[in-house]
Amino acid sequence: MGFQTEMVVMSIKEIGYSDENALLELLLTYKALGDEDALGNCSTSGCAPLRVEHGDDLDFESSNGDDDASDTQPSSGDCGDENFIRKMSEKDKKINPLVHMGFSENDANMAITRCGMDADLSVLVDSISASLVARDFDLSNHQVMNRCSDSFRGTKKIRLMEDRKKKRKRYGGTAHGNQIFLDGSHYEHMPPPNPMVGFSLPNYSQLSVDRKIPKKAIGRPFFYYENVAQALTGVWATISSSLYGIQPEFVDSKHLCAAARKRGYIHNLPIENRAPLLPLPPKTILEAFPRYKKWWPSWDTRTQFNCLRTSVACQQLTGSIGALARTGNPPPRNIQKDIIKQCKVYNLVWIGKNKVAALEPEEIEYLLGFPKDHTRGLAITNRYKSLGNSFQVDTVAYHLSVLRGMFPNGVTVLSLFTGIGGGEVALHRLGIHMRTVVSVEIDKTSKRIFRGWWDQTQTGTLIEFDDVKSLTDAKVASLVTRFGGFDLVIGGSPCNNLAGCNRYSRDGLEGKESVLFYEYPKILEAVEDAMSRM
């Protein structure tokens, strides 16, 4: 194994992709393909900083020599591998008929890499066709991820196939993703790393990350997309393939604050020299809320909250838990277990002797990194809902912190699905001036909260749109011209149809609300096109 190949495998393993054999197979395939895609290499060890010129016109370019794709290639020391030769021979047999059908050799190669050597010809044709109608993506990373899961064997693979069958049945085979990838490659598994620590965390040693960003996606406009980490199988592969195949950064905010929040982030931001918001937020329940220590029973061993969601426990439940807690001092073990289980599900706190309650909205604001009373003025159910749908500010700010040095004169932001402004609060707390924010948010109560915060804290320009669908290419181009382009396109699209706690309509990316995801890459592309013409 060449040194560089080994390094890549180790790097990917460290961030959670554990099938070394699959990776080796992939790298051999890469070698065979010659990997004509010019990959931008943004590894932690090899990424030079982006050059930024400030002035009337901003010009960004990579200076890390990414025109030379050989930096990312495996060494040539494995050419004699018999297995490799055999694979290439088999591959040629697959490629030839496809080339005769009029597809390019490269497209055929890519399809085989995506679908696997055993895929039927019809499946390969479908895959190539899908690729051609899709955007001009660099799918290199997507291949890496898919190939990792292609290596599933035995029962796991059978289970995966069964899952796919279930989904096809459930979605009727008409889902957005299904229509494009009939080979099912979008349903490939993309397991989040364990522990879910992303590419780096404050006060932790930097992980070794081999992160590739296609050349087209390097630099301005920077983009930052967010959604729930534990979506249905295949969702993140689809999201990733729609965003240049960039590998998601999965982070559980429990590593930065006192509440879990497992989210995936796809972005083209540099990952070196990140800095957290200070002061660092408390990471345990009792550090965050010391007043509860007086009533917290020793047998309730929780130290952190689970995910803060859009609804909270009803009074009947908290009342019945109190009754259970009074069954003994302490209550019997089995009762303790039941109580803790409910407390975990609903994030209950001990506010008195044998008395539990749901967190107050201002406590959730605090845990999520928002200013006190950020959502005050809304009905309480709307406060819970809007907060449950928002970013964890410290987490997002940590990722966005790299913008501070790049844009000392402030940023122009296109904010999609703004909500109550988690991204903007993060930028503000980082001390990054927002010259202009074009905000798109359809919910009136969230808009009210965001507008109120903006008026109190900001001096820049706020432009508001209601519906992402109203943002046509022409309108985007007009905004780009008016504001000199965007420095950051940020947003997390609706998770309603992805979230695990949705019992009624967890329909995936083609669900009623979550389908709006597709507006994000569409608008991002419109921004990039308009900016390329500037």
Add this chain to the structure above:
DNA sequence: GTAATCATGAATCTTAAA
């Protein structure tokens, strides 16, 4: 009409045990 309340599993991941 609006807001509050409450009951409603399953997909997926993690951990423990065989």
Add this chain to the structure above:
DNA sequence: TTTAAGATTCATGATTAC
């Protein structure tokens, strides 16, 4: 290594209260 059990999850719709 495989299997089983446990744990977690940016929610939704029907009903009730105001």
